[in-house]
Amino acid sequence: MKKVGIFYHPSFSRKSYMTIGNRLRDFPEALEELLTRPNVQMFTSPRASEELILKVHAPEMLRMVARDPFCSTAYESVGGVVAGMEALAKGEIDRAFCFIGAGGHHAGYRQFWGACCFNDVVIAITRVREISSWRRxxxxDTDAHHGDGTRQLVDGDPEVLHVCFCGANYASADGTKVDVDVYRLAWAADANRQYVDAVRHQLPRVAQFRPDLLIWYYGFDTHLEDYGSLGLTEEAYFQICDLMIATAEECGIPLQVVLGGGSLPHLALATIPEIIRRLVEH
Ligand SMILES: [Zn+2]
Ligand SMILES: [Zn+2]
Structure with a gap:
């Protein structure tokens, strides 16, 4: 049985950034049943330190984020992703689901946009490389939008495989930075199947790359009702979740799910507990 850690902070439900309104209003209550399982533990996301954030971002980012009311949960959002990755690296848990109040993948060295503030995933990678033997x-990234901040920050890093499902096709010479155009299949009659196939098609790269950790940046803004709609429905996310679980298992590595975009409370409620249930049971 896999040990699953959930990283959450009450501020994510109360004052999450405006573009996603109160999307997490039903949490943590919606996790009640899952939290009774013996292999599930919920942790309160701690604040990330400025010292750690400054290993990834320019000093003026601290002032820019402090001025932005959308970023009121920025430090806890990063802190939960860092704590989750640390617990995975230490072997304390096998899988993690990290809630956030402010996003990460549009945060680059000296700029952020799109309801992102600090780059949670890159900051966590920086930390885990300091405290463990993990390197790769x-x-x-299956959020609807290109993960431009993450790409900027990991572009020169051959030990990070970054595969992003967005609006263009691209592959770097070394094959570690990849974009897959999924916009072309938006609103196709079988958009779910085509999108999931596009993800499946890219997953053999993981085994070839031999990473220490697989990170799934999960946005549900691709849902047919949400702001980055590609016409997907809930079922697509569950199938992608199963693919991520199977890939991590095949490679013998842990899996960390980090929440990205998506604005609608009923979609958060319909998808997040089910994704965590799969992490717990499969
Ligand atoms: Zn997005
Ligand atoms: Zn992209």
Whole structure:
């Protein structure tokens, strides 16, 4: 049975950034049943330190984030992703689901946009490389938008595989930075199947790359009702979740799910507990 850690802070439900309104209003209550399982533990996301954040971002980012009311949960958002990755690296848990109040993948060295503030995943990777032997990381980003901040920060890092499902096709010469155009299949009659196939098609890269950790950046803004709609429904996310679990298992590595975009409370409620249930049971 896999040990699953959930990283959450009450501020994510109360004052999450405006573009996603109160999308997490039903949490943590919606996790009640899952939290009775013996292999599930919930942790309160701690604040990340400025010292750690400054290993990834320019000093003026601290002032820029402090001025932005959308970023009121920025430090806890990063802190939960860092704590989750640390617990995975120490072997304390096998899988993690990290809630956030402010996003990460549009945060670059000196700029952020799109409801992101600090780059949670890159900061966590920086930390885990300091405290463990982990060096190699695979990031699969199925948020609706291009993970421009993450790409900027890991671009020169051959030990990070960054596969992003967005609006263009691209592959770096060394094959570690990949974009897959999924916008072309938006609103196709079988958009779910085509999108999931596009993800499946990219997953053999993980075994070839031999990372220490697989990170799934999960946004549900691709849902047919949400702001980055590609016409997907809930079922697509569950199938992607199963693919991520199977890939991590095949490679013998842990899996960390980091929440990205998506604005609608009923979609958060319909998808997040089910994704965690799969992490717990499969
Ligand atoms: Zn997005
Ligand atoms: Zn992209």
């Amino acid at each position: 990381f695979a990031i699969y």
